[in-house]
Amino acid sequence: MSNRLLIALPLAAVLAFPAIAQTTSSTQSQPAATATTSTDSATGKAPLTPPSREGFWGRVNPFARKKYVQRQTEPIRDRVNELDELTSANSKAIKDTDSRAQAGIKLASDKADAADQHAIDAGNKAAMAQQSAQQVTTRVQTVENVVGNIDQYKASNQTEIRFRPGQTVLSKNAKDAIDQMATSVKGQHGYIIEVQGFSSGHGQTAIATSQKMADSVVRYLVLNHDIPVYRIYVVGMGNAPVPSATTDDQAKTKRTSGGRVEISLLKNDLEQLASTSTADQSPAK
Numbered sequence: 558m559s560n561r562l563l564i565a566l567p568l569a570a571v572l573a574f575p576a577i578a579q580t581t582s583s584t585q586s587q588p589a590a591t592a593t594t595s596t597d598s599a600t601g602k603a604p605l606t607p608p609s610r611e612g613f614w615g616r617v618n619p620f621a622r623k624k625y626v627q628r629q630t631e632p633i634r635d636r637v638n639e640l641d642e643l644t645s646a647n648s649k650a651i652k653d654t655d656s657r658a659q660a661g662i663k664l665a666s667d668k669a670d671a672a673d674q675h676a677i678d679a680g681n682k683a684a685m686a687q688q689s690a691q692q693v694t695t696r697v698q699t700v701e702n703v704v705g706n707i708d709q710y711k712a713s714n715q716t717e718i719r720f721r722p723g724q725t726v727l728s729k730n731a732k733d734a735i736d737q738m739a740t741s742v743k744g745q746h747g748y749i750i751e752v753q754g755f756s757s758g759h760g761q762t763a764i765a766t767s768q769k770m771a772d773s774v775v776r777y778l779v780l781n782h783d784i785p786v787y788r789i790y791v792v793g794m795g796n797a798p799v800p801s802a803t804t805d806d807q808a809k810t811k812r813t814s815g816g817r818v819e820i821s822l823l824k825n826d827l828e829q830l831a832s833t834s835t836a837d838q839s840p841a842k
Contacts, residue, residue: 768793
């Protein structure tokens, strides 16, 4: 009897040890599981809890079957799949955000470029307006000067025609000289031609002869060059004295010997004003 008792006591102790160990392990794992449950996960689900021990040997059972292993790893696979999906969604959201940001940056850049272009156009228009105002001011000043000096004529060209004594007909050389002067005034404005005849002799005879020589020049200008009569001023001076400059710059007079006609081309500023108007109205290249 005593021999059976001695054998039963160690056997009971061996059988009771695994049960006590399993109970202790379960009791210690509960606070950890509770603490882990309170932590948020990336997927928004509760963290995985350690699987409960099954069988005598628990998870280290060397005789665990394939179904047992699959059942233990299936929650892990599900969480891994959820993390992959979450990572893909986050990547897509990041790409979408980046695309919207790039589109916003491009739109802002385009608007800035458009604003710069508008500013450049406005500056160009302002510069053109200032230039036009300056041109108008200059033209007004020119017109004022012309109007103020409308009756002021300046000598532009002078030609002298010589006649033999008693002759009033134009020679070939005289005609060539008149042609050269008349050609230079065609199409121009603001000019007059002063024709003065001088003749040797005395009294009314000299005046009449000088008038005839001057009239022959006027007739040639009107008939051969279509010079308007109102632009020609003719005077028969006879043997009137003309001023002459000496070496000491003192004005003296001298008498005319033979016959001659002085043709003077006088101009005012109307021609200059007409040229300025034509230049202003010409299209810019």
